[in-house]
Amino acid sequence: MSVESFPAASAAPARANTTVFHRFLRRRMAAVGLALVVLLVLACALGPFLLRHDPLTINMRGRFLLPFSDGHVLGTDEMGRDLLARILDAGRYSLLIGILAMSISVFVGGFVGIVAGFYRGILGHGLMRFVDGMLCFPSIFLLLTLAALTSPGVVTTTIIIGLTAWMSVARLVHSSVQELCQREFIAAARALGLRDWRIMIGELLPNVAAPLCVAATLIVARAILLESYVSYLGYGIQPPVASWGNMLQKAQQYFNSAPWLAILPGLMITIAVAGFNAIGDGLRDALNPRGRPG
Amino acid sequence: MVRRFGARLIQSVILLWIVSIVGFSLLYLTPGGPLAMFAETPGMTQEDVERLERQLGLDQPAPIQYLRWAGGLVVGDWGRSYRDDSPVLEVIGSRIGQTFKLMLAATAVAMSVGLATGILGAVRQYGRFDRVTTILTMIALSIPTFWFGLLVIYVFSQRLGWIPPGNAAPVGDDSWLSALHHLIGPALVLGLLSTAVWSRYMRSAVLETLAQDYIRTARAKGVLRSRLLFHHVLRNALLPMITLIGLELPSLFGGALVTETVFTWPGMGRLFFDSISYRDYPVILGMLIFSAILVISSNLIADTLYGVADPRLRRR
Numbered sequence: 001m002s003v004e005s006f007p008a009a010s011a012a013p014a015r016a017n018t019t020v021f022h023r024f025l026r027r028r029m030a031a032v033g034l035a036l037v038v039l040l041v042l043a044c045a046l047g048p049f050l051l052r053h054d055p056l057t058i059n060m061r062g063r064f065l066l067p068f069s070d071g072h073v074l075g076t077d078e079m080g081r082d083l084l085a086r087i088l089d090a091g092r093y094s095l096l097i098g099i100l101a102m103s104i105s106v107f108v109g110g111f112v113g114i115v116a117g118f119y120r121g122i123l124g125h126g127l128m129r130f131v132d133g134m135l136c137f138p139s140i141f142l143l144l145t146l147a148a149l150t151s152p153g154v155v156t157t158t159i160i161i162g163l164t165a166w167m168s169v170a171r172l173v174h175s176s177v178q179e180l181c182q183r184e185f186i187a188a189a190r191a192l193g194l195r196d197w198r199i200m201i202g203e204l205l206p207n208v209a210a211p212l213c214v215a216a217t218l219i220v221a222r223a224i225l226l227e228s229y230v231s232y233l234g235y236g237i238q239p240p241v242a243s244w245g246n247m248l249q250k251a252q253q254y255f256n257s258a259p260w261l262a263i264l265p266g267l268m269i270t271i272a273v274a275g276f277n278a279i280g281d282g283l284r285d286a287l288n289p290r291g292r293p294g
Numbered sequence: 295m296v297r298r299f300g301a302r303l304i305q306s307v308i309l310l311w312i313v314s315i316v317g318f319s320l321l322y323l324t325p326g327g328p329l330a331m332f333a334e335t336p337g338m339t340q341e342d343v344e345r346l347e348r349q350l351g352l353d354q355p356a357p358i359q360y361l362r363w364a365g366g367l368v369v370g371d372w373g374r375s376y377r378d379d380s381p382v383l384e385v386i387g388s389r390i391g392q393t394f395k396l397m398l399a400a401t402a403v404a405m406s407v408g409l410a411t412g413i414l415g416a417v418r419q420y421g422r423f424d425r426v427t428t429i430l431t432m433i434a435l436s437i438p439t440f441w442f443g444l445l446v447i448y449v450f451s452q453r454l455g456w457i458p459p460g461n462a463a464p465v466g467d468d469s470w471l472s473a474l475h476h477l478i479g480p481a482l483v484l485g486l487l488s489t490a491v492w493s494r495y496m497r498s499a500v501l502e503t504l505a506q507d508y509i510r511t512a513r514a515k516g517v518l519r520s521r522l523l524f525h526h527v528l529r530n531a532l533l534p535m536i537t538l539i540g541l542e543l544p545s546l547f548g549g550a551l552v553t554e555t556v557f558t559w560p561g562m563g564r565l566f567f568d569s570i571s572y573r574d575y576p577v578i579l580g581m582l583i584f585s586a587i588l589v590i591s592s593n594l595i596a597d598t599l600y601g602v603a604d605p606r607l608r609r610r
Contacts, residue, residue, distance in 0.1 A: 029432065133312035136586035138548030141566065142320075145578055148570035149324040221436065228438050229552060233567070248441060255448050262448075266441030274436035281432075 023286035030282020036275035040268075044091035053082030055089035056240055067260055077247075077261055078254055087268055090242035095272065097158045097243070098224040104162025105223075106216045109169025114200050114208070116170070117177025128174060131167045139164050143226055147235040157236045161223050169215050176208045210287045217280035221273045228269050244269045299598050306594050313586040314367060318360050321579055367583065373576035377569075382580035385565065390584075393550050393561035399481035400546065401539070404488035409535070411489075412496025417523065419501060427493060434490035439549050443483045443556035450479065460558040480557040484549050488542055495538055499531040506530075533604050540596035544589050 025031050048055070058079045067075040067083075074083040116127040134142075146160045180186060181204075189199045230236035231245030239246060244265040251262035347353050351362065366373060372382035411431075415424040451459040457479045503509065504527060512526050547562075554563030562581065569577040 029428070129309070129312050130316065132309055133316045133586075136309065136313050136544070136589045137317070137582055138544040138551070138585055138589075140548035140551055141582060141585055144551075144566070144570060145320070145582065146324065149321070149573070225436075225438055229440065232438075232440050233552075233555065235570075245438075248444070252444060255444065256452060259448065262441075262444055266438060266444070269441065270433065270437045273438075274432055277432060277436050 020286045024282050027282045029278045033275045033278025044088050047088035051085050053085040055085040086242045090244050093243045097227050098220045100158045101161035101223040102219045105166040109166035112170040113173025117174045131170045134167045147230050214284045221276035306590050317582045372580045375577050376574045382576050389562050389565045400485035403485035404492050408489040408492025409496050412493040416497045416500035431490040434486050439552045440556050480553050484553040503527050503531040536600045537596045540593040543592045
């Protein structure tokens with residue numbers, strides 16, 4: 001009865017792959033999201049090599065230049081640094097932090113979810129109650145507390161975001177694994193005498209991969225948002241390194257005289273987050289054909 | 295029904311106990327500790343810091359410290375602020391009113407706009423209105439709250455001058471009109487995200503209900519469209535929304551923190567922000583626990599209400 005909710009397990013793998021991809025592309029929002037993300041990643045990865053301006057070079061005579069002046073496509077900021085170069089460089093950090101934090105979340109959440117779902121008993125219950133407890137704190141509270149009490153920087157910010165976003169993954173994986181453990185192929189694996197860890201990695205993990213992928217994409221979006229919050233509030237990425245969040249912190253003061261400084265980084269965050277959200281939604285619908293279209 | 299509530303109540307108390315341990319260890323395990331600030335204060339010697347440590351009971355082993363603190367938590371003594379030595383509960387109590395006001399206003403916006411757009415979108419699925427709201431909700435879910443707040447301040451306050459640029463109504467100004475005037479900006483900004491969430495949930499709940507057999511039966515019997523919608527569909531689709539209030543609360547509370555910093559709103563968010571920059575551990579911990587209590591109790595209430603409202607669950 002639960003076969004349909006795990007298409008990877010039921011359909012023939014080769015055909016399933018193409019249909020999932022086609023189903024994904026057929027949703028216009030998902031396709032647009034994918035295009036946006038690919039474009040953004042390419043621009044941030046390659047852009048800095050193609051630009052004439054360095055994101056850190058200060059030019060006090062060319063402060064607050066309007067967009068499209070003096071060879072600065074997006075103008076310059078309060079220290080005369082090229083805004084386009086800074087936005088693309090900041091994008092590298094923001095996107096990278098989003099993806100690395102997601103990896104941490106998916107790893108920790110997947111691990112806890114599988115272990116807790118496989119070993120019910122005290123271990124499983126204890127782990128899941130811990131997850132419940134962590135989920136009671138608003139994630140921004142948790143994140144800011146940890147960020148403020150540890151030394152800020154790229155590495156700590158990434159780790160802290162990863163460690164405050166894994167609980168939803170654990171819950172998702174846990175419920176899937178519990179359901180899977182009722183099924184016959186797990187009983188068969190046990191009867192064959194497979195070691196516990198082989199059942200968990202070889203049998204359970206592939207079967208939760210589909211929902212895990214969906215969760216992972218949505219967590220990238222959330223991680224980028226969280227990074228921008230923390231950096232905007234001054235506890236994340238520290239200047240002179242630029243991230244979309246900390247660019248907004250300074251720009252706020254010059255909103256009246258140079259609004260583009262505040263509008264553009266925020267627009268980049270919105271585009272990146274919307275792109276990943278759209279991919280996640282599209283993946284969920286494509287992987288779960290029984291689910292309602294939405 | 296009563297047994298169901300009793301079981302949920304016991305679960306909630308256990309959860310609260312776990313939350314207190316998690317919260318305490320989180321702060322206890324972070325490097326530096328509450329006295330790191332004083333170690334760098336010029337006038338203070340190492341001996342002073344140690345004396346302070348003994349005075350505050352911070353030299354005791356972690357379990358003892360936890361028991362002391364948790365014991366106080368139960369009897370309503372949440373410790374004292376390091377900053378001005380006032381009781382933590384009093385500090386939180388002095389700010390919570392403004393935050394509740396903001397959250398209530400935002401929820402009102404989210405529920406009215408979100409539910410309406412969700413229902414309208416579902417009734418004509420893939421229609422023009424549905425397409426537009428689907429895109430708008432996606433944008434609303436992705437826009438950083440603080441940036442949206444900055445835009446709102448820039449456009450509606452600095453350019454158009456319609457709303458004040460921040461802060462609650464000044465002290466002494468008791469008119470509700472002024473209070474409302476100050477509330478509009480932050481409430482809309484905080485409400486945006488929840489509006490999108492409510493709209494999405496409502497839309498899919500209505501779509502799901504519309505696909506049920508009894509709706510087809512009602513249609514076949516020739517029930518009027520309006521009666522079908524209000525009497526058959528919404529009665530069922532609105533029920534699960536009760537639990538959404540509880541589920542949305544953590545993100546609403548977190549969003550309030552960000553909104554308050556942008557609009558310099560004198561609530562819990564500003565208090566939290568001040569406390570983390572002062573490393574005021576008792577207040578930080580108190581606020582973490584307070585928010586968790588709020589989340590747990592609202593989930594408990596939403597669950598119970600759901601049980602009361604849904605006759606199918608009442609019999610069990």
